[in-house]
Ligand code: SF4
Ligand code: SF4
């Protein structure tokens with residue numbers, strides 16, 4: 001600790017603190033413009049000048065000067081105030097006074113400081129800049145006339161996002177913040193740069209002219225897209241969510257969000273929202289009252305009570321824990337059916353089965369915080385970045401700031417593969433399990449097994465013939481990855497799963513777990529396995545028991561049941577199987593065949609359009625409750641706006657049904673959480689009030705055990721390309737299609753090909769192509785690049801038009817032909 | 822003022838072999854960005870856009886940063902330059918001796934303005950500040966040749982002379 005005096009106050013701080021940090025720690029405010037706690041110090045704006053007695057004669061910047069023992073600092077002498085005024089006057093020399101039309105007004109550091117320092121005249125005059133304003137993309141407006149050259153946008157885009165869209169271009173008076181060739185912005189559109197810009201140079205276009213900043217009502221909540229569980233602050237007015245507000249003190253991610261969290265909130269206020277219940281009459285869905293709709297659903301479900309096996313429920317892991325718990329109670333408890341799933345049959349087997357088998361818990365044994373505490377990250381699939389972008393930021397920071405090594409095993413290259421020191425092993429599609437088995441064998445062969453690992457013989461036998469070649473990589477590559485991983489002191493495996501990854505199942509979770517257990521990388525900080533569930537509450541859905549237990553049908557079996565008549569009544573809460581489950585035609589036929597289907601959703605989705613009763617449900621912004629992130633953090637979701645139209649929360653819908661069916665009745669969703677805390681062991685002792693703003697990570701007791709698994713390798717099909725499916729950076733599930741932001745930048749399905757394959761097939765970027773598999777054909781636009789290896793096609797699954805599940809059937813790899821339309 | 826529009830960079834197909842060779846040479850050296858860009862400029866006479874993308878990919882540097890470096894140093898050129906670089910001094914001494922009329926004459930004769938290149942890539946014209954030979958004002962240079970006491974007539978002579986020179 002270092003002791004110093006600031007404005008007469010004694011302060012003791014860590015030795016790597018700056019004067020700014022020290023002042024902040026004791027509640028003294030030093031104004032800053034170019035500094036941000038998340039970024040490397042820059043010292044460019046001179047707003048934070050202070051006086052240090054030991055360095056008499058000049059003013060020094062507080063944000064870059066480290067503290068030293070016995071320092072005596074003054075932060076507001078007359079001279080300092082004069083200097084700061086000068087800085088402001090110089091900034092205002094070029095800066096236009098267009099505050100009345102600037103969206104940052106009220107939230108602009110320059111404006112606020114000008115006011116605070118009473119800079120009401122300027123001794124200098126000069127011609128203002130006249131840079132053209134960049135309106136070319138629909139999300140971020142760039143007005144470089146207002147830029148004060150603090151460099152924060154360039155620094156955050158480089159240091160945290162690792163995209164590097166900006167740099168200072170030109171020099172001297174001509175210098176400005178620009179992009180490559182001074183062209184329009186074309187990037188990830190995460191909005192990080194907008195969030196840190198201290199003035200109105202970078203603005204969110206969707207928010208433009210929607211409201212003055214100070215008129216917004218601010219509600220802290222949790223993003224409802226992916227399983228990362230980023231906290232966000234919703235800015236709302238007149239019952240509408242108008243923007244997300246940046247709060248650098250919020251969450252493990254310091255307020256950072258990805259494009260979905262930042263620019264994808266518009267689905268809440270979409271005019272496509274369902275506002276009234278619909279009931280099918282004469283073959284058509286028609287508006288109805290809640291009484292009518294619920295009466296119909298109740299009568300079908302009570303009839304089902306005498307034949308519970310004929311009733312099934314599919315729920316989206318986007319509902320709150322309370323809603324999922326209640327759903328489980330109604331269907332498993334009151335009606336008595338075990339046919340409940342949350343698309344687990346397709347995607348969450350890794351969590352529910354693999355993790356239980358290997359760790360004894362249906363959750364990640366590690367937390368998000370382990371990423372930056374590790375020595376080596378072994379990332380499965382490069383698009384862990386795309387499924388969970390803010391986890392991607394954590395990875396970037398770990399690698400670039402903390403020197404964490406990174407190894408990637410993937411069927412294609414991606415953004416993570418460009419990180420400094422990253423080594424990527426590109427394997428053949430669908431061979432992940434074979435690859436992990438080969439890694440285990442290599443660890444054994446190289447004598448790198450940790451001491452006292454039980455069950456080694458069975459694993460040895462199981463991986464005896466696991467060769468690198470089976471995964472399409474060389475023995476040297478496997479040996480190197482195995483050695484790097486095994487010899488790292490702490491190593492963390494990162495495994496994304498979701499509907500787009502049919503091969504990421506129980507076997508893969510166990511195969512990965514085996515490697516961790518074999519090398520002793522489990523049960524300690526910075527080590528273990530992070531199983532990244534796709535949706536915001538994937539983990540909560542597992543915790544609440546939304547999967548078949550005993551003889552119940554899993555999601556795919558429920559679809560089959562609908563097709564063969566065994567399932568007569570299907571309740572769908574927010575799922576959209578038509579677009580997201582494999583084999584669209586089969587799913588459609590099955591759902592058309594089921595006697596009675598009710599869908600509760602925000603939108604008339606492709607699935608809801610086939611229902612007999614459609615119930616308008618509330619979005620996350622219209623309700624209270626909790627979500628559990630992939631790192632087991634249970635967090636409060638808070639209501640920001642009243643329900644849209646006649647929509648009801650899934651809690652209200654299920655509560656009404658529960659009561660009508662003779663089950664439990666709750667006064668509010670909070671009562672359900674109390675019951676969860678009393679009955680779900682991991683949630684023991686939690687209360688919604690106690691979660692406060694930070695939430696709570698529930699503990700797990702890991703009982704690790706080697707579980708040998710057999711690798712299935714897909715036989716390559718001659719003359720065909722291997723299609724793998726997954727997630728696109730800007731999207732999550734099928735809901736982001738209703739967010740304007742993601743749709744502006746990534747509106748359509750596509751198939752991504754290697755340049756060599758594309759040129760052989762005479763396909764150019766943007767061409768319409770037909771992708772044909774044994775299951776069907778689909779038309780999409782082609783994307784051409786070097787990310788996917790030769791012989792492989794990648795396609796994201798989110799889209800209704802050109803949906804890839806028309807041609808997939810649940811196999812890890814789908815063999816296809818691609819031809820120009 | 823800094824309102825210069827972004828330079829229009831034409832899309833072009835170029836042979837990247839030489840650029841790759843330059844990169845190969847410096848690939849493993851630390852701080853290799855400057856020598857690589859200089860080498861490329863030497864090989865192509867300027868830094869063509871496709872080479873920027875190549876450098877970005879092979880050295881794993883953001884293209885934006887390369888562009889920042891290229892626009893910071895006056896030595897780099899992002900557009901093809903002429904075989905003959907005509908520089909006319911507009912420093913104080915040359916200015917009072919009528920440099921303006923000389924530049925205007927060049928503009929008229931060549932059909933290009935400051936920092937522009939003729940379509941046949943024969944000439945690039947640049948106004949520059951003091952060339953350090955004020956005694957000979959007004960002053961013009963073509964590549965390394967100096968022409969003092971410039972007159973409108975001399976402009977025509979210069980153009981005639983260099984029109985007759987071979988392009989390579
Ligand atoms: S939106 Fe994100 S990726 Fe794009 S420039 Fe800003 S920080 Fe960089
Ligand atoms: S655009 Fe904003 S964040 Fe970027 S340098 Fe200018 S003022 Fe700073």
Ligand code: SF4
Nearest residue numbers: 223225226230258261
């Ligand atoms: S989508 Fe995921 S990563 Fe992006 S802001 Fe939301 S929770 Fe965070």
Ligand code: FES
Nearest residue numbers: 043045046048063
């Ligand atoms: S905040 Fe310290 S120099 Fe900008």
Ligand code: FES
Nearest residue numbers: 910912915951952
């Ligand atoms: S002013 Fe022209 S050479 Fe000096």
